[in-house]
Amino acid sequence: MKENLIFIGMPAVGKSTVGIVVAKRLGMNFIDSDLLIQEQEGKLLREIIAEVGDDGFLKIENQVNRDIQCENAVISPGGSVIYCEEAMEHFKEIGKIVYLKASYQTIKKRIRNPKKRGVVLKEGQTLKNLYDERVGYFEKYADITIDEDGCQIEETIDNVIRVVEGEA
Ligand SMILES: Nc1ncnc2c1ncn2[C@@H]1O[C@H](COP(=O)(O)OP(=O)(O)OP(=O)(O)O)[C@@H](O)[C@H]1O
Ligand SMILES: O=C(O)C1=C[C@@H](O)[C@@H](O)[C@H](O)C1
Ligand SMILES: [Mg+2]
Numbered sequence: 001m002k003e004n005l006i007f008i009g010m011p012a013v014g015k016s017t018v019g020i021v022v023a024k025r026l027g028m029n030f031i032d033s034d035l036l037i038q039e040q041e042g043k044l045l046r047e048i049i050a051e052v053g054d055d056g057f058l059k060i061e062n063q064v065n066r067d068i069q070c071e072n073a074v075i076s077p078g079g080s081v082i083y084c085e086e087a088m089e090h091f092k093e094i095g096k097i098v099y100l101k102a103s104y105q106t107i108k109k110r111i112r113n114p115k116k117r118g119v120v121l122k123e124g125q126t127l128k129n130l131y132d133e134r135v136g137y138f139e140k141y142a143d144i145t146i147d148e149d150g151c152q153i154e155e156t157i158d159n160v161i162r163v164v165e166g167e168a
Helices: 015-027 035-043 045-066 079-083 085-092 104-110 128-139 153-165
Strands: 004-008 030-031 073-076 095-101 144-147
Touching: 004 015, 004 030, 004 079, 004 085, 015 073, 015 153, 030 035, 030 104, 035 045, 035 073, 045 079, 045 085, 079 085, 079 128, 085 095, 085 128, 095 128, 104 128, 144 153
Parallel strands: 004 073, 004 095, 030 073, 095 144
Antiparallel strands: none
């Protein structure tokens, strides 16, 4: 069985956009967990968060990701999946976890309005607080880390493929 690749990292780091191209170039399937969540719930992510709150959203996110059964696929979950313990345990079992790493400055430039993007921010929490809180989780779960600061998206894709193929 060819194992899966699971991308983690801050929102807007490129899990989805990098993920789909990596999948195509490596002859793998592609799963975007956010789309699975929207399909299951029949609503947009921000509508789900508005209805059930952050904790309710994380429960759904945990269930959807925990239940993914696949092989030879790139999986791109949302940035908040690292709070979903069962889902992360499942990912550890079914594949290699790739952390797309970018500095706070890079992320800040890409996300103008975190709430509108559906980022799971607690009351009063800033994007900087969130960044600092999540880094520890990303480092804990990562099997492979790809630093994308100063890279164009094509370079990030090439770097992921080089490292993944080097490990195969
Ligand atoms: N070097 C780079 N690597 C990755 N993405 C880049 C880069 N430079 C610019 N981008 C842009 O940043 C955005 C990344 O958005 P994307 O939706 O893929 O992030 P994500 O990690 O899937 O976020 P989310 O957690 O919200 O699902 C895209 O618009 C992409 O074109
Ligand atoms: O990083 C986050 O907090 C999120 C990112 C999105 O992809 C979605 O999964 C959701 O809106 C939460
Ligand atoms: Mg995404």
